[in-house]
Amino acid sequence: MxxxxxxxxxxxxxxxxxxxxxxxxxxxxxxxxxxxxxxxxxxxxxxxxxxxxxxxxxxxxxxxxxxxxxxxxxxxxxxxxxxxxxxxxxxxxxxxxxxxxxxxxxxxxxxxxxxxxxxxxxxxxxxxxxxxxxxxxxxxxxxxxxxxxxxxxxxxxxxxxxxxxxxxxxxxxxxxxxxxxxxxxxxxxxxxxxxxxxxxxxxxxxxxxxxxxxxxxxxxxxxxxxxxxxxxxxxxxxxxxxxGGHAPVIVFDDADVEASADALAAQKVRNAGQVCVSPTRFYVQTGAYDRFLARFADKVAATKVGYGFAEGVQMGPLCHARRVTAMEGFVQDARERGAEIVTGGSRIGDAGFFYAPTVVAGGSDALRLMNEEPFGPIAVVAPFSGFDDVMRRANSLPFGLASYVFTASSSRAQHAAKALAAGMVSINHFGLALPETPFGxxxxxxxxxxxxxxxxxxxxxxxxxxxxxxxxx
Structure with missing residues (x-):
């Protein structure tokens, strides 16, 4: 002290x-x-x-x-x-x-x-x-x-x-x-x-x-x-x-799907997902859903997990044992509700607090992952059809910290930024937490x-x- x-x-x-x-x-x-x-x-x-x-x-x-x-x-x-x-x-x-x-x-x-x-x-x-x-x-x-x-x-x-x-x-x-x-x-x-x-x-x-x-x-x-x-x-x-937050990610079908999936995968595993503005609830328009999910899951699965001093490691352990238990609870709930564990879904080894980067797909908006912030390396991906539908789902929770939009349309970007109930909206990149910009x-x-x-x-x-x-x- x-x-x-x-x-x-x-x-x-x-x-x-x-x-x-x-x-x-x-x-x-x-x-x-x-x-x-x-x-x-x-x-x-x-x-x-x-x-x-x-x-x-x-x-x-x-x-x-x-x-x-x-x-x-x-x-x-x-x-x-x-x-x-x-x-x-x-x-x-x-x-x-x-x-x-x-x-x-x-x-x-x-x-x-x-x-x-x-x-x-x-x-x-x-x-x-x-x-x-x-x-x-x-x-x-x-x-x-x-x-x-x-x-x-x-x-x-x-x-x-x-x-x-x-x-x-x-x-x-x-x-x-x-x-x-x-x-x-x-x-x-x-x-x-x-x-x-x-x-x-x-x-x-x-x-x-x-x-x-x-x-x-x-x-x-x-x-x-x-x-x-x-x-x-x-x-x-x-x-x-x-x-806390539970950041929605909205990927419209006119976005650069591959680039969006790559960037979002890197952000999802950053600090093992233990980030209050981590992208968590992924809503992908039906026209891009299959391509995005395949690319995103492949990138997440390729993450090198290990000790923070080891060469090439991209993600370390969770900070304490309680987080591992929490991840297991989210995955168990997803399985019981019929969602698909596309990759990950289990702890790694029996020493320390390592958990595999995980992608969950399908299921319904009743999943715990859709309603509670996981604060870990888990993302849930769901399809959406139209603008009003996805905005309603994105704004359905009491949280309002960060949100992300990926689209090639300036009109969609403008309307999404206005419609999202959040303190911060980042469009086509990750531009939050700079010294000169407000964070809240x-x-x-x-x-x-x-x-x-x-x-x-x-x-x-x-x-x-x-x-x-x-x-x-």
Whole structure:
């Protein structure tokens, strides 16, 4: 843990860290006591007193130094990510290097957090709007992208002038620790970033009840997000929620079927399908259905699965044993409901948490796979006939994070983008999660955006100042 600039290695309670490729214990995490949590809040509040008044240029210089350090140490940090998260080394290194772009972008964009003057009705009155950092923030981040998901929240808070307490993923903690160490090396003042571990429910209840804490940002499941949102509402704390998705993919029969199938297969097995915007529910127009399914299944089946350090590996293990059990449940349900397992459908080996990339076809919209996010390397492919039919099915769930459309028709693309109930629509490519673009969902997928200029909205208060000046005699 990192509290007030001091690293804490041992506490009375400790949680084991597991290598998902072998199932072996590779380390232990300290668990925060109530005293540790109180110290983290006090440290963040003290640091906020000076950090909020630092020039955006100064804050930006620290974030840019961090970005450079992250790129320099990407292989070292990435190797640790392979050990505790499981993704292939190239993916891990790529995640760190891409995340560094977020630090650079926030460093620059923080210089453009502007207020404005509002023309008044009386020439003796001046009306001004300013934006000020909210204060101490807390963040809870997931294990699927342990470096980039945490960093997006950290740099948004710091660039805004806030301080932050971060509770990273216990399953894959090395990236969170690396962020803390690299921020220190970049010159971040003590207390601006604090890192704690332990029971997420106890930490959230304790920190949200602290009057110094003003905002929570959470990425995770819908169920936990709703619980945290209600808790934040009880204490009148601002919140940003990036929750689950179940991304529909719509492939019209005028699309480049082979190119679409190839691109979607690569995206489906990325990070073993453990991606909140992973393409999951595939709707393919009847004229292209057979060709798409054959090509897509062949590409998925050819995925090289193995240990993240092995040469040529494209997909590693699932992050923990519960995900393997979940995949088995989805496949069992599909079989019982008459769907076809085109490829995959079983775990690989008896060591670690490996599961074969799987394609399910046929069945009905009553399949669990059509209604629940699998968060794993499983895709379900179904035919559709017309535009209205597929939009109704795509919008039938309460989720609304990402969606994908493949078509050669600009008219279809335009109408699909308007009709889809989602926070993000990507047409003929995968263009989500860039630093300069907003990332977020609607409905049960949460609210608020990370990335783009919208990223700062959750970390700033709006202050209106009006002043009357009598005319001099």
């Amino acid at each position: 990192l509290i007030g600039g001091r690293w804490i290695y041992e506490t009375e309670g400790q949680d084991a860290v597991i290598d998902p490729a072998s199932g072996a214990v590779i380390g232990y995490l300290p668990c925060a006591t109530d005293a540790d949590l109180a110290a983290a809040v006090a440290s963040a509040q003290r640091a906020f007193g000076s950090w909020k008044d630092r020039s955006p240029l100064d804050r930006g210089q620290i974030l840019r130094r961090f970005a450079d350090l992250a790129r320099t140490h990407a292989e070292e940090v990435g190797r640790n990510m392979v050990l505790d998260q499981g993704k292939p080394l190239a993916e891990a290194i790529g995640e760190i290097r891409f995340a560094a772009d977020h630090a650079d972008w926030h460093a620059e964009e923080a210089r453009r957090i502007y207020g404005r003057l509002i023309p008044s009705r009386d020439p003796r009155v001046q009306q001004a709007l300013t934006r000020e950092p909210v204060g101490v923030c807390i963040a809870f981040t997931p294990w699927n992208f342990p470096f980039s998901q945490a960093l997006r929240k950290v740099v948004a808070a710091l660039a805004s002038g806030c301080t932050i307490i971060l509770k990273g993923p216990a399953e894959s903690p090395s990236s969170t620790v690396a962020i803390g160490r690299l921020m220190q090396e970049a010159g971040l003042p003590d207390g601006c970033l604090n890192i704690v571990w332990g029971s997420s429910s106890h930490i959230s209840e304790t920190l949200l009840s602290a009057p110094e804490v003003k905002k929570i940002s959470f990425t995770g499941s819908v169920e936990v997000g709703k619980l945290l949102a209600s808790l934040a509402g009880r204490h009148m704390k601002r919140s940003t929620m990036e929750l 969902g609607i409905n049960d997928s949460g609210y608020g955006s990370e990335g783009g200029t919208e990223t700062f909205d959750g970390y700033l208060n709006t202050k209106f100042v009006t002043r009357f000046d009598a005319r001099p005699e």
